[in-house]
Amino acid sequence: MRKLVLALLMLLSGTAFAQNLPYRWDELTASDWDQALKKSNRTCILPIGILEKHGPHAPIGSDLIHVREWSARAAQQEYAVVFPDFFYGQVYEAQHQPGTFALPSDVVWNLLNATVEEIARNGFDKIVIVNGHGGNPQLLRYFVQAQLEKPKDYVVYFFEPTQDREFADKVAKTRKTDAAGDLHAGENETSTMLYLRPELVKQDRATREKGDNLKRLPELPNLYTGIWWYASYPNHYAGEGAKASKELGKLITENKVEALVKSLKAVKADSKTLELQKEYFEKVEDLGKK
Ligand SMILES: [Zn+2]
Numbered sequence: 318m319r320k321l322v323l324a325l326l327m328l329l330s331g332t333a334f335a336q337n338l339p340y341r342w343d344e345l346t347a348s349d350w351d352q353a354l355k356k357s358n359r360t361c362i363l364p365i366g367i368l369e370k371h372g373p374h375a376p377i378g379s380d381l382i383h384v385r386e387w388s389a390r391a392a393q394q395e396y397a398v399v400f401p402d403f404f405y406g407q408v409y410e411a412q413h414q415p416g417t418f419a420l421p422s423d424v425v426w427n428l429l430n431a432t433v434e435e436i437a438r439n440g441f442d443k444i445v446i447v448n449g450h451g452g453n454p455q456l457l458r459y460f461v462q463a464q465l466e467k468p469k470d471y472v473v474y475f476f477e478p479t480q481d482r483e484f485a486d487k488v489a490k491t492r493k494t495d496a497a498g499d500l501h502a503g504e505n506e507t508s509t510m511l512y513l514r515p516e517l518v519k520q521d522r523a524t525r526e527k528g529d530n531l532k533r534l535p536e537l538p539n540l541y542t543g544i545w546w547y548a549s550y551p552n553h554y555a556g557e558g559a560k561a562s563k564e565l566g567k568l569i570t571e572n573k574v575e576a577l578v579k580s581l582k583a584v585k586a587d588s589k590t591l592e593l594q595k596e597y598f599e600k601v602e603d604l605g606k607k
Pocket residue numbers: 371379380449450451501502506
């Protein structure tokens with residue numbers, strides 16, 4: 318009987334232990350590490366935000382707050398370890414605005430690379446980048462592609478959710494402004510901030526500046542330049558934050574979290590990507606040896 322009680326107690330404390338296992342890297346203890354690796358199936362989320370102006374009304378760290386919240390909410394549903402705040406990326410087009418933190422490009426690249434390597438060195442072989450900043454995708458896609466430069470025993474995944482038709486219709490019915498011009502600190506982003514951190518949004522200031530496309534460049538057919546964003550949106554503001562609503566913010570946030578949970582489940586179950594990556598590097602190594 319005593320043995321049975323003891324076994325039951327151990328089982329109960331084990332469950333409690335598992336439930337209380339923090340998902341944040343910085344909140345785990347070293348003695349919890351192995352369990353976190355196991356429970357996450359060696360999956361770590363790297364949320365990437367940025368520090369930049371978000372209109373006259375929303376916080377500088379809006380993108381960081383977004384990815385932090387999406388990752389936290391997703392990890393609570395589908396356990397993964399979440400790397401702490403990371404807010405280094407491509408943001409050169411906003412250096413004329415207060416609060417922008419734009420490191421040299423080689424530092425950004427090396428920091429990202431070293432961060433991923435350090436995450437892997439600590440036992441994770443699946444690293445999921447969750448990005449919240451519109452200026453980052455080109456950098457991150459190239460970074461993910463560059464993972465094939467040299468052999469690696471881990472995989473970097475880039476979470477890039479696409480909207481399904483049904484959800485897009487729901488959003489279209491809820492929003493008040495044209496989605497085409499709602500690109501930065503406008504109705505969309507202000508709504509999600511209003512939902513997640515309303516105390517940080519000074520919505521009454523949203524009309525102090527205009528977020529219209531000024532179209533200051535001449536027509537340059539099929540040509541891309543780095544100044545295009547500044548040319549269109551010199552206030553680094555695109556959209557109308559004043560039209561934001563908590564309702565829209567909830568809708569967008571829940572959809573994003575749901576998509577991330579789905580991706581995390583797939584990543585945790587995935588062994589094929591790493592297997593093929595290894596096979597690829599073996600072929601690269603073997604080239605010319607036969
Ligand atoms: Zn943003």
